[in-house]
Amino acid sequence: MTTTIGHFIGGESVLTGGRTQPIYNPSTGEVCGAVELASVATVEQAIANAKAAYPEWRNTPPAKRAQVMFRFKMLLEERADQICELISREHGKVLHDARGELQRGIENVEYACGIPELLKGEHSRNAGPAIDSWSEFQPLGVVAGITPFNFPAMVPLWMWPSAVMCGNTFVLKPSERDPSSVLMIAQLAMEAGLPAGVLNVVNGDKEAVDTLLHSDTVQAVSFVGSTPIAHYIYTEAAKSGKRCQALGGAKNHSIVMPDADLDNAVNALMGAAYGSCGERCMAISVAVAVGDEVADKLVAALKGKIAGLKVGSGLDNSNEMGPLVTAQARDRVVGYIDAGVEQGAELVVDGRGIKVPGHENGYFVGATLFDRVTPDMSIYTDEIFGPVLVVVRVNSMQEGIELINAHEYGNGTCIFTRDGEAARYFSDQILVGMVGINVPLPVPVSYHSFGGWKRSLFGDLSAYGPDSVRFYTRRKTITQRWPSSGVREGVTYSFPS
DSSP states (O other): OOOEEOEEETTEEEOOSOOEEEEEETTTTEEEEEEEOOOHHHHHHHHHHHHHHHHHHHTSOHHHHHHHHHHHHHHHHHTHHHHHHHHHHHHOOOHHHHHHHHHHHHHHHHHHTTHHHHTOOEEEEEEETTEEEEEEEEEOSEEEEEOOSSSTTHHHHHHHHHHHHTTOEEEEEOOTTSOHHHHHHHHHHHHTTOOTTSEEEOOOSHHHHHHHHHOSSEEEEEEESOHHHHHHHHHHHHHTTOEEEEEOOOOEEEEEOTTSOHHHHHHHHHHHHHGGGGOOTTOEEEEEEESHHHHHHHHHHHHHHHHTOOBOOTTOTTOSBOOOSSHHHHHHHHHHHHHHHHTTOEEEEOOTTOOOTTOTTSOOOOOEEEESOOTTSHHHHSOOOSSEEEEEEESSHHHHHHHHHHSSEESEEEEEOSOHHHHHHHHHHOOOSEEEESOSSOOOOTTSOBOOEETTEESSSOBSHHHHHHHTEEEEEEEEEOOOTTOOOOOOOSSOO
């Protein structure tokens, strides 16, 4: 008998007896549980709880809110092994990768602990005669987050800790594919002292998403996922007058220059392309080799490394790559590999048909490498979200920059070079939001902000870091005057008075 996972509303676990869908262990293909999909009424219940908790939480001093977050951070560290096992069991990523994900989430919690400093406004004394002016940052009210399967712990921790530290209350709709770690983390927040209703979690599908988007109570929505859905979220939120940040897809390129340290570049590309089975929005999926000599050496070195890549269950920490999250994801990736062959790319390493002993029914695709890929091929244009790395050959760095800038996505990119002038020119000219210089996954640390350009981000403010504080608050400017007693002034009609 499988356990059914419900929701977390008003500080309590909730099961309504509604629709459910199975949760799979990607390493085995076996059902390991079920998740209830929230109805409109269930989502509205969560919103109502968040609304009821808002007035008291809004007026809780930021320093007291931060004390809750400090305790929460300690609990995340104490229960890390349990959380990471849940991530690996339902997502498929290897335990050490899950641990890295959780650690990056904890770093965002640490940033949110500084909220008394981050919420400080600006003050000007005597902006005019006996007039003082100041600004302050006030919370929005009830806000919502919709998060993807590929980082079930980290991406929610990008959102709700900053939001609630700013004084908002939160409704989180995580991926229904791997919900267990999210619910455990929500319970730890309660254990740390977060009041009931400040954080609510509803599992669900499009019905739950649309209820959040169309609610008059929800003031802002944060989203991370694919570009088509990000565009939908942003458009629908705008129709409802909500503030929205919607992070979409990616096709991240890495330029390998003739002077690059090839060994370091190859090692970096292996991790960036095949870590987490390529299910990262910051994965490098295109290697742009400058010159045929570089390309030939790069492809040969990658082929040799792939031969030694250890693929297997995510729960075995000796493995380097686990399975894809679902059978549908596996079939989609295999379809792209088929298309690459049909469209004329050179298949150097074929990951189709891989068998992992003892896990024959798991959703595995082996590391795949294509060479001589052209920009009109679907394996180049589309976000595959799997362990597929394609090599495009160019004749110069400028040609590589133009190739990258022409792509619809602008999430992350990197360059491997020993030339400081080339690196500086690249970082200045490239139309991408996050740039690495000899760094393959240039994910900003928690006290910066994460966000791409072009169709990788809809909205003006990026995720976490300083942008998150501005996203989850409104600036209010107050101008104050206390005239001296006995002073009477005439009417002034000119501007400004």
